Amino acid sequence: MTVADRPVTRYARSGGLNIAFHVLGDGPSDLVFVPGFVTNLEIAWDWPALVAFRRALASFSRLIVFDKRGTGLSDRVKEMPTTEERMDDLRAVMDDAGSERAAVLGVSEGATLAIAFAVAYPERVSSLILYAPLPKASRTPDYPWAEPQEWWDAVAERFEHSWGSPEYMAADVAWRAPSEAGNAAFVEWWSVYRRLGASPGAAADLARLNAAIDVRALLPQVRVPTLVVVRERDQVISAEHARYVAERVPGAQYVELPGEDHLPFAGDAETLVNAVAQMMGHDGHVAVMVAEHNPEVRFSETGAEAGLSARECEVLRWVARGLTNAEIAAALYVSESTVRKHLQNAYRKLDVATRTAAVARLQDSRIRE
Numbered sequence: 001m002t003v004a005d006r007p008v009t010r011y012a013r014s015g016g017l018n019i020a021f022h023v024l025g026d027g028p029s030d031l032v033f034v035p036g037f038v039t040n041l042e043i044a045w046d047w048p049a050l051v052a053f054r055r056a057l058a059s060f061s062r063l064i065v066f067d068k069r070g071t072g073l074s075d076r077v078k079e080m081p082t083t084e085e086r087m088d089d090l091r092a093v094m095d096d097a098g099s100e101r102a103a104v105l106g107v108s109e110g111a112t113l114a115i116a117f118a119v120a121y122p123e124r125v126s127s128l129i130l131y132a133p134l135p136k137a138s139r140t141p142d143y144p145w146a147e148p149q150e151w152w153d154a155v156a157e158r159f160e161h162s163w164g165s166p167e168y169m170a171a172d173v174a175w176r177a178p179s180e181a182g183n184a185a186f187v188e189w190w191s192v193y194r195r196l197g198a199s200p201g202a203a204a205d206l207a208r209l210n211a212a213i214d215v216r217a218l219l220p221q222v223r224v225p226t227l228v229v230v231r232e233r234d235q236v237i238s239a240e241h242a243r244y245v246a247e248r249v250p251g252a253q254y255v256e257l258p259g260e261d262h263l264p265f266a267g268d269a270e271t272l273v274n275a276v277a278q279m280m281g282h283d284g285h286v287a288v289m290v291a292e293h294n295p296e297v298r299f300s301e302t303g304a305e306a307g308l309s310a311r312e313c314e315v316l317r318w319v320a321r322g323l324t325n326a327e328i329a330a331a332l333y334v335s336e337s338t339v340r341k342h343l344q345n346a347y348r349k350l351d352v353a354t355r356t357a358a359v360a361r362l363q364d365s366r367i368r369e
Contacts, residue, residue, distance in 0.1 A: 006045050009073060012066075012096035014089045020073035021066035021093045025058025029126065029280060030102035032094060033057070033065040034110035034117075037206065038197035040072040041065065042321070047189045052290040053265035056273045057105075060282040064102070066093045068110075070206070071198050080209040087117050094124065103280050105129040107264055108237060112213050115245075119221045128226040129276055131264055132237040133245045137213040145240040152211035156204040163200035164191060164333060175235055177266035179259075195330045219248035226252040227279040229272060233260035253279070303362060307349045315342040320359045 007022035022041055033054075044050050057063045067074040069081050069089050081089075090113065094102060103126050106114025111133035118125045139146040162168040169191040174181040177190075198206065226249045230242035239256060246254035255275050261267035270288040277286045303313040311332075318328045325343075329336045347353060350361045 006042075009041060010096065012089075012092040014069070014092035015085060017069055017075040017077070017089075019066055019069060019075075019089045019093055021064060021097065023062065023064050023097050024054065025061055025063045027058070027061035027063075029061055030094075030097075030099040031057060031061035031063050031276075031280065032090065032099065032102045032104045033063060034090065034104060034106040034114045035065065035068065036108035036110050037210075038071050038194055038203060039067050040193055040197040041067050042073060043189075043193045043196050047186070047193070047265075048291045049269065050265045052288045053269045053273065056270070056286050056288045057276065059286055060277050061103070061280060062099075064093060064097050064099060066090075067197075068113075070202055072196070076202070080205050083113065083116050086113050087120055090117050091121065091124070100124065101126050103127045103129060103276075105131065105276060106133065107131045108262070109134055109210050109213065111245075112215050115215050115218055115222065118224050118226075119218045122223050125224045127279055128222065128224050128249075129279055130226065130228045130242070130245060131272065132230050132234055132242065132262060133228065134210075134213055134237050134241055135215050135219065135245050136241075137211050143216075143244075145238055149211065152207060156207040156211075159204040159207055160200050163198075163203050164195040164330070166191065166333065169194065175262075177261050177263045178235070179261050179267045191333065192331045195333070196327060216244075216248070219245060220250065222249045222252075225279075227255065227275065228252050229255045229257065229275055231257050231259040231261060231267070234262050235260060236262035306361075308346055309342075312342045312346045312349075315339055316346055316358055316362065319343075319355050 007024045009020055009022060011018040011020055020041055054063060054065065068086060069075060070077040101124050104114045104117060106112070106129070108131070111130040112135065114128060114130060115133070118128045136143045136146055138152060139148045158168070170187050173187050173190055177186070180186040228242050228246040228249070230239045232239055243254065246252045257268070257271055259267045264272055270286070273286050273288055303316070314332065315328055318331060323331065325336050325339045328339045332339070343355065346358055350358050352358050352361055
């Protein structure tokens with residue numbers, strides 16, 4: 001995957017903030033993907049299975065994906081957003097992308113936003129697709145399969161102290177994507193994706209915000225064609241949540257797929273993609289073609305000739321992507337001073353004085369996918 005193959009990152013203005021989004025595909029109808037917890041539009045393109053998942057969706061639609069406010073490439077916030085603010089962000093992205101009406105696919109906590117948007121703006125939603133929806137997050141006597149409030153408190157505290165650590169991320173992958181547990185490459189990418197998606201404090205605040213989710217009263221008000229999909233052994237959001245939604249949204253279709261991965265692109269993504277395609281009226285099978293995983297840009301050959309270490313090459317690879325020292329430090333889980341030291345060593349070995357010159361020196365021999 002070369003940089004040229006990636007969608008151009010665009011920004012929609014919403015309430016004074018910039019909401020980052022991508023548009024790909026040129027299908028006959030629009031599909032807005034409302035993401036789950038924490039995302040990063042750019043880093044998403046570093047994992048082939050996620051790229052294949054998005055390209056498969058874009059093969060029968062014009063796909064619009066975005067980072068919610070406070071996460072990824074969108075503006076950071078001082079206070080956690082309200083549902084109304086998040087809905088306005090979704091509306092602003094659709095407006096900027098020139099989408100008057102679209103199918104809306106909400107994933108996990110994103111399904112909550114999708115439900116609220118469909119009720120508030122039914123004229124803009126052609127169909128509603130909810131994957132592993134979370135209509136209520138905290139346990140009460142009338143909703144016993146949600147997690148207790150104490151669990152959410154512990155999650156927020158763990159994010160504040162362990163977010164992004166290798167140990168936490170390995171456990172997170174085992175929980176969210178059991179089929180990838182033990183896959184070191186996936187864990188490494190997932191760690192970078194999460195760390196560049198939100199800071200520890202932001203992740204903790206989002207967990208506290210999610211603990212208050214309760215859109216049960218909105219479910220009977222949904223008036224657009226709705227599909228509810230879940231994997232039968234999802235460990236993160238159990239099938240009971242999806243069944244609850246399907247039973248209360250008028251006329252909703254319910255599909256329970258085999259598998260235990262919560263992340264939609266992990267495991268059998270093709271079956272999920274085809275359920276979405278069918279809901280949108282697409283005829284024929286949609287394949288999810290995963291390319292071999294290779295880093296986007298390698299400086300290994302020229303770097304080795306210049307005496308650069310593997311870590312120095314890795315730092316320069318992130319420099320070539322336009323990341324700051326702070327962002328590179330977060331991606332590699334090291335200190336900014338360590339990043340500066342690697343850069344200084346690389347400058348000396350390459351006989352250059354700046355980041356731009358270092359990347360340019362290696363540019364001619366870089367290997368792209």
